[in-house]
Amino acid sequence: MTFHITVDGRPVPVVPGQTIGAALHAAGVRSWRTTRFGGRPRGLFCGIGVCFDCLISVNGRPPERACLLEAEPGDEVSTA
Amino acid sequence: MTSGAMPHDSGPHGPEPYDLVVVGGGPAGVAGALTAALAGLRVALVDSGPRLGGQYFRHPAVPGRAAGLDRFLRQARALDARADVLLRHQVWAASREPDGDLLIHCATRHAAAPTRYAATPTPNPSATLRDAGAMRRDGGAMREQAGATHRDAAAAAGGAAGAGREERAVVLRARRLLIATGAHDRPLPFPGWDLPGVLTAGGAQALLKGGGVVAGRRIVVSGTGPFLLPVASGLAGAGARVLGVYEANGGLGLARHPLLALGKAGEVAGYAAALARHRVPYRTRQAVVAAHGEREVEAVTVARLDRDWNVTATHVVECDTLAVGYGFVPQIELGTQLGCQTRHDVDGSPVLTVDATLRTTVPGVWAAGEPVGVGGWRLAELEGRLAGRAIAADARTAGIHGTARTFRTAGTAATSGIASTADTSGIASTADTSGIASTADTSGIAGALPTVDAEPSGAPATSGVPATGADVGGARAAGAGVGGGGVVAVVPPVFARRRERWRAFGEALQRAYPVKPGWQGWLRDDTLVCRCEEVPLARVREAQALGATDARSVKLLARPGMGWCQGRICGYAVSCLAGEQPQPPRRPIAQPVTLGALASLAAPDDHPAH
Numbered sequence: 075m076t077f078h079i080t081v082d083g084r085p086v087p088v089v090p091g092q093t094i095g096a097a098l099h100a101a102g103v104r105s106w107r108t109t110r111f112g113g114r115p116r117g118l119f120c121g122i123g124v125c126f127d128c129l130i131s132v133n134g135r136p137p138e139r140a141c142l143l144e145a146e147p148g149d150e151v152s153t154a
Numbered sequence: 155m156t157s158g159a160m161p162h163d164s165g166p167h168g169p170e171p172y173d174l175v176v177v178g179g180g181p182a183g184v185a186g187a188l189t190a191a192l193a194g195l196r197v198a199l200v201d202s203g204p205r206l207g208g209q210y211f212r213h214p215a216v217p218g219r220a221a222g223l224d225r226f227l228r229q230a231r232a233l234d235a236r237a238d239v240l241l242r243h244q245v246w247a248a249s250r251e252p253d254g255d256l257l258i259h260c261a262t263r264h265a266a267a268p269t270r271y272a273a274t275p276t277p278n279p280s281a282t283l284r285d286a287g288a289m290r291r292d293g294g295a296m297r298e299q300a301g302a303t304h305r306d307a308a309a310a311a312g313g314a315a316g317a318g319r320e321e322r323a324v325v326l327r328a329r330r331l332l333i334a335t336g337a338h339d340r341p342l343p344f345p346g347w348d349l350p351g352v353l354t355a356g357g358a359q360a361l362l363k364g365g366g367v368v369a370g371r372r373i374v375v376s377g378t379g380p381f382l383l384p385v386a387s388g389l390a391g392a393g394a395r396v397l398g399v400y401e402a403n404g405g406l407g408l409a410r411h412p413l414l415a416l417g418k419a420g421e422v423a424g425y426a427a428a429l430a431r432h433r434v435p436y437r438t439r440q441a442v443v444a445a446h447g448e449r450e451v452e453a454v455t456v457a458r459l460d461r462d463w464n465v466t467a468t469h470v471v472e473c474d475t476l477a478v479g480y481g482f483v484p485q486i487e488l489g490t491q492l493g494c495q496t497r498h499d500v501d502g503s504p505v506l507t508v509d510a511t512l513r514t515t516v517p518g519v520w521a522a523g524e525p526v527g528v529g530g531w532r533l534a535e536l537e538g539r540l541a542g543r544a545i546a547a548d549a550r551t552a553g554i555h556g557t558a559r560t561f562r563t564a565g566t567a568a569t570s571g572i573a574s575t576a577d578t579s580g581i582a583s584t585a586d587t588s589g590i591a592s593t594a595d596t597s598g599i600a601g602a603l604p605t606v607d608a609e610p611s612g613a614p615a616t617s618g619v620p621a622t623g624a625d626v627g628g629a630r631a632a633g634a635g636v637g638g639g640g641v642v643a644v645v646p647p648v649f650a651r652r653r654e655r656w657r658a659f660g661e662a663l664q665r666a667y668p669v670k671p672g673w674q675g676w677l678r679d680d681t682l683v684c685r686c687e688e689v690p691l692a693r694v695r696e697a698q699a700l701g702a703t704d705a706r707s708v709k710l711l712a713r714p715g716m717g718w719c720q721g722r723i724c725g726y727a728v729s730c731l732a733g734e735q736p737q738p739p740r741r742p743i744a745q746p747v748t749l750g751a752l753a754s755l756a757a758p759d760d761h762p763a764h
């Protein structure tokens with residue numbers, strides 16, 4: 075019963091109920107943004123919405139916490 | 155499809171406040187909300203997550219894997235049938251109205267009260283906790299029919315047309331508040347701790363429990379405390395190769411683990427056996443002191459430590475993932491916003507001061523679970539129930555004295571208004587769930603909460619009453635305020651003793667697994683202390699050299715803790731570096747909230763409250 079989201083134009087499978095962060099992590103994508111000053115790669119850290127490391131823009135919306143946001147079919151994200 | 159949009163949104167000007175709003179849907183919050191709802195109070199429970207469970211009961215694991223899960227699921231179902239459960243609602247502030255009512259300010263991207271649709275009592279208990287997933291799936295199907303763009307459709311479903319996925323404000327008015335917001339991991343900084351692939355221990359656990367995702371293939375677990383054990387055995391059981399569990403403290407070893415002394419041999423033996431089965435080495439007085447890699451963690455430096463955690467020897471372990479945790483930080487912002495007094499727990503964490511009935515120092519505000527001191531899910535659940543009882547007694551007193559406060563009796567609990575929500579939504583596929591109230595037969599409810607009352611109490615009725623070591627004064631005074639029977643009536647001795655025992659156990663663990671100062675020596679000048687603002691140790695030291703003698707001035711000068719996480723992640727470390735105990739948070743906002751949500755708050759009448 076999986077569906078797909080699009081990550082940098084490439085399909086990534088999602089188990090319904092999974093967050094964007096979990097789906098990316100499961101697909102081996104473990105960083106999806108860089109920091110403002112040092113350009114350091116960031117992905118999941120606290121996993122529960124506390125640290126804000128995992129911010130990601132979904133479908134062009136303002137960044138949200140990937141560890142909280144449940145993926146929906148057709149979601150598009152970019153790790154650039 | 156209009157009304158019902160927000161039956162739960164009593165709004166700042168709403169006519170009927172809840173008797174109780176509970177923030178937090180973990181073991182503490184659910185037990186508290188259910189206890190109060192069963193006593194006939196009009197209850198709403200708010201949680202930012204997509205389903206009830208909190209950290210421990212996150213996601214329905216295979217029954218049997220999480221002790222107590224079945225029972226929790228029954229509680230969650232019973233609660234859903236007789237209270238307003240608002241999931242995916244983040245509470246960002248709590249405030250007091252001039253008339254004494256409390257306002258609970260939430261932000262959500264969800265319209266309506268979607269949980270009602272998904273709360274169908276089902277023969278498969280795990281399906282209920284998957285409520286959110288199920289709901290979204292149902293919703294998805296329905297959305298396609300409606301032709302709405304996805305993410306907008308939840309709104310359409312609930313009738314709040316046009317709400318879209320924009321964050322909006324929901325304000326709950328309440329007579330009483332129960333703070334059951336749990337805790338988050340307490341990480342320590344070290345070189346490379348911000349590399350992708352380095353996760354908090356709780357984060358790795360949440361990923362596994364919530365998303366079914368194993369954090370990596372070759373995983374190192376490090377930090378301190380008994381929590382490392384379930385994390386490591388969970389990962390190993392799910393197929394990861396756990397290369398080692400490095401416990402920075404030592405001396406106790408698994409055999410003399412304090413859990414054993416408290417008759418929890420089974421639980422520890424279970425983890426120990428699981429680790430042994432997967433050939434996971436458990437090493438005490440060792441810890442990961444650095445992570446290495448280009449774009450991800452590729453290896454870690456494991457150090458032998460002396461008693462104070464100074465490094466005495468090192469070796470390198472290749473791995474793709476590190477799970478690291480040094481205890482927990484209780485989330486107490488809502489309490490401090492309302493002026494609740496705090497105290498320092500055994501491990502130095504600021505926690506809310508409560509009496510034996512879990513009442514804080516602010517009238518109408520109770521707290522249970524991790525915000526009053528880290529002690530595990532069993533204690534959290536027990537405290538939730540005690541708080542629920544105390545709150546019900548308080549409501550009864552208010553009712554007896556004939557104040558303006560309405561007090562509802564069991565038969566008129568909030569569910570009636572909700573059922574109509576489900577009806578008005580007119581969604582065929584979910585309409586059947588509108589019968590929640592009727593299907594939640596009383597036998598099921600009675601079985602939902604285990605009746606500790608039924609246990610032989612053994613001791614004279616007064617023995618367990620005096621405040622425990624963990625309680626700070628005021629127990630009797632509060633008891634008197636609770637009405638006729640005082641503390642004894644509200645907190646049966648058997649509960650009080652049990653809580654005392656478990657609190658003592660939690661404190662013993664905190665004492666057995668302290669954070670020792672040697673970790674500061676693991677940092678290099680360029681090691682980030684604050685991940686958000688990218689503040690390295692050198693800049694913290696610079697600020698100190700410039701005269702910043704306490705954590706607050708360090709923060710103002712060097713900006714650690716001024717970023718998105720508001721110091722939640724680095725606050726503990728910065729306090730230690732400044733040589734002081736962590737102070738209670740002064741965050742005016744418990745959760746970040748968008749300007750849009752604030753704007754919608756300013757114009758509450760915009761809400762489809764009709």
Ligand SMILES: Cc1cc2nc3c(=O)[nH]c(=O)nc-3n(C[C@H](O)[C@H](O)[C@H](O)COP(=O)(O)OP(=O)(O)OC[C@H]3O[C@@H](n4cnc5c(N)ncnc54)[C@H](O)[C@@H]3O)c2cc1C
Nearest residue numbers: 178180181182202208209210245335336356523524531534
């Ligand atoms: C990430 C993590 C994973 C853990 N995993 C385990 C485990 O596997 N096993 C174990 O024994 N212990 C685990 N623990 C310890 C656990 O915290 C306790 O044992 C237990 O869950 C405490 O119960 P509680 O009801 O006090 O809080 P929690 O279970 O933490 O519940 C608190 C709830 O409040 C909600 N909340 C908090 N703030 C807000 C807000 N502002 N607005 C809306 N909702 C809010 C949260 O979403 C959460 O659902 C974990 C802790 C963490 C931080």
Ligand code: FES
Nearest residue numbers: 121123125126141
């Ligand atoms: S991983 Fe910390 S907020 Fe998402």
